[in-house]
Amino acid sequence: MKAVIKKYMVGYTDQGEGTPLVFAHAFPLSKAMWQPQVDALTDTYRVITIDLPGHGESDIVLWNDTLDGYAKSIICLLDHLGIARAVVVGLSMGGYTVFSLYRHYPERILGMVLADTRAQADSEEGKAGRQSMAEMAFKDGPSAIADVMLPKLLAPSTIQNHGEIVEQVRQMILQTSTAAIVIDLVAMAARPDSTDLLSTITCPTLVIVGEDDVATPVGESRYIAERIAGSTLVTIPEAGHLSNFEQPTAFNDALRNFLTTQRF
Numbered sequence: 001m002k003a004v005i006k007k008y009m010v011g012y013t014d015q016g017e018g019t020p021l022v023f024a025h026a027f028p029l030s031k032a033m034w035q036p037q038v039d040a041l042t043d044t045y046r047v048i049t050i051d052l053p054g055h056g057e058s059d060i061v062l063w064n065d066t067l068d069g070y071a072k073s074i075i076c077l078l079d080h081l082g083i084a085r086a087v088v089v090g091l092s093m094g095g096y097t098v099f100s101l102y103r104h105y106p107e108r109i110l111g112m113v114l115a116d117t118r119a120q121a122d123s124e125e126g127k128a129g130r131q132s133m134a135e136m137a138f139k140d141g142p143s144a145i146a147d148v149m150l151p152k153l154l155a156p157s158t159i160q161n162h163g164e165i166v167e168q169v170r171q172m173i174l175q176t177s178t179a180a181i182v183i184d185l186v187a188m189a190a191r192p193d194s195t196d197l198l199s200t201i202t203c204p205t206l207v208i209v210g211e212d213d214v215a216t217p218v219g220e221s222r223y224i225a226e227r228i229a230g231s232t233l234v235t236i237p238e239a240g241h242l243s244n245f246e247q248p249t250a251f252n253d254a255l256r257n258f259l260t261t262q263r264f
Helices: 031-041 067-081 093-104 124-140 142-153 156-161 163-174 178-189 218-227 248-261
Strands: 002-005 008-015 020-024 046-050 086-091 109-115 205-210 232-236
Touching: 002 067, 008 031, 008 067, 020 031, 020 067, 020 093, 031 046, 031 163, 031 248, 046 067, 067 093, 067 178, 086 093, 093 109, 093 178, 109 248, 124 142, 124 178, 142 163, 142 178, 156 163, 205 218, 205 248, 218 232, 232 248
Parallel strands: 020 046, 020 086, 086 109, 109 205, 205 232
Antiparallel strands: 002 008, 008 046
16 A cells, blocks of 8 residues: 655555554565554554655655654654554664654653663764665665665575565565665664663553574564563564564464453
8 A cells, every 4th residue: 555645655554454453664675664553453453654755656755764753754654544543563773763753752652572682872872873875875785784684584494494585585685776775884883772661661561572583583573571560571482683573473473362352
């Protein structure tokens, strides 16, 4: 689906009925990464996925070139769809976007799922790494980014045993424009530290992480869960950074159990 919102094209999916669940994708992918969750959850919930600005079917929005801007794009879509409140699910960069949502629009959030993400801002070393990757994207394009990112996104067991997953993720990266990749990198490097935000979160929260995540290791998710009162931490075996895509059954079971327990 597509909609023109505030003069820009936004790509999204909207399927099922029930409590709205909104999914925010990782860098440098698209809403397509959430297909396993769309397939599993639309029998019970209204499942909405969005292409963040510049990804998939969404236009680049120059005034939305920060994570706060990405959060605003989600709010604009919810307004377009007539949805007052939703459970928001974000993985990696999507998790950073969920933090921005809670920081600015807590009244719109029924609950949150923070998957394979971290609360801390980038270190100076991390910012320098993003700058180097942006320069690589300008020079060599998305294919070079795919080569660098795949070992960071996927567990060694996935790379060794599931070539079809590797290829699907590669294709998602190749379909992302160089401009979108660079804007993401700048936005992530500039994001604020969300550590102090954690203790203020009062909505039901699930934290999920792949056991073999090298990009945001298990300790990062444990740090988040320990600081959000009443939150639950679930570790997914044989999954890397893209735990939802590598081990969809385990991820979906954790998500459905959380939603059922919270009576969403």
